[in-house]
Amino acid sequence: MNPDLALLHPYPFEKLSKLFANHSAPAGLKPIALSIGEPRHPAPAFAVEALRDGLAGLSTYPSTLGLPVIREAIAEWLCGRFQLHEVNPATQVLPVNGTREALFALAQAVIDRGVSGDKPLVLMPNPFYQIYEGAALLAGAEPYFLSCTEASAFQPDFDAVPESVWQRTQLIYLCTPGNPTGALLSMETLKKLIALSDHYGFIIASDECYSEIYRDEAVPPVGLLQACASLARDDYRNCVVFHSLSKRSNLPGLRSGFVAGDANVMSAFLRYRTYHGSAMPVQHQQVSAKVWRDEAHVRDNRARYNAKFAQVFDILNPVLPLHAPDAGFYFWAKTPGSDEDFARELHAQQAVTVLPGRYLARADEHGHNPGEGYVRMALVASLDECIEAAERIRDFMTR
Secondary structure (H helix, E strand, O other): OOHHHHHOOOOHHHHHHHHOOOOOOOOOOOOEEOOOOOOOOOOOHHHHHHHHHOHHHHHOOOOOOOOHHHHHHHHHHHHHHHOOOOOOOOOOEEEEOOHHHHHHHHHHHHOOOOOOOOOOEEEEEEOOOHHHHHHHHHOOOEEEEEEOOHHHOOOOOHHHOOHHHHHHEEEEEEEOOOOOOOOOOOHHHHHHHHHHHHHHOOEEEEEOOOOOOEOOOOOOOOOHHHHHHHOOOOOOOOEEEEEEHHHHHOOHHHOOEEEEEOHHHHHHHHHHHHHHOOOOOHHHHHHHHHHHOOOHHHHHHHHHHHHHHHHHHHHHOOOOOOOOOOEOOEEEEEOOOOHHHHHHHHHHHHOEEOEEHHHHOOOOOOOOOOOOOEEEEEOOOOHHHHHHHHHHHHHHHHO
């Protein structure tokens, strides 16, 4: 067995199952899960129809590089959404089977295990999406956590990173909008990281899978490639971004996303993936191309989430003060006591499931876990269910 497998932590939902092991929710209440970030809005009807029409693709082996139709659709979407001058669909775009596996696989392809001295470092926000940590560990690197706290507006403090850490860094994972906090990295911060990458030579991997779920239609979140373009860096050197149709288009079961950016990184990643055997099915590529070219369903999706955020905020904020995120579909709610106790008792009394924040983070060098004292609430259920969940949480708090 690979000994590095022993370094992996249990997944957050394994921990949640253990937390609930000795009790059950009230039998008379319908369970409402706000714990898992699985989109539940209806899939676009035209995508479902296109998938049915494309089933002839089942008789064709897909290529890892992907069909021109999907790579061109992705390049056009990137240029339009992020005001890019150019994206070469042949060399700077790669469709992937969901960004989860691609985020993991990138570290396996780009980390140089052969460096002498200390292990290479992979930097990541803390709290974080667990895949970043697992990817680093199984690539033979060491995770380095950048705490995101209320004092830092839930963003990493890159200025506090020591020179010695930057020197060992080979890869940094960003998550903007952040999971679980919804925090957005600014254009200025992204430019600063690009300058640091130039100086130290590390790769920046920006997970932007929540970028299309935001509150203000007039102010969409900026992206890493957009920051590159503002610096007239159309080669996107050492920069790659990850996007998905799961959140944007309510198609988590399609397993369709993409990686785009530096052609040199993409070439190495394509070589790795050719051996990895992870090509997207032809019919999924054809459907995805249609979905990337449609924005009407995305605007409707945002409106649905914004309606839920507004109503849940109004119900809960008087009893559980909330930070309204700029983007994403999570509330990162501060609990009056232990996040584990809050989640356990809420489930036991009200059949509402939320995720303790400590399960999404690791303790810093001072022993403080920045996720402690928070819970993540995913507003993925229907509007009526989210309202009912908020009312139950309000009742739980007032009792």
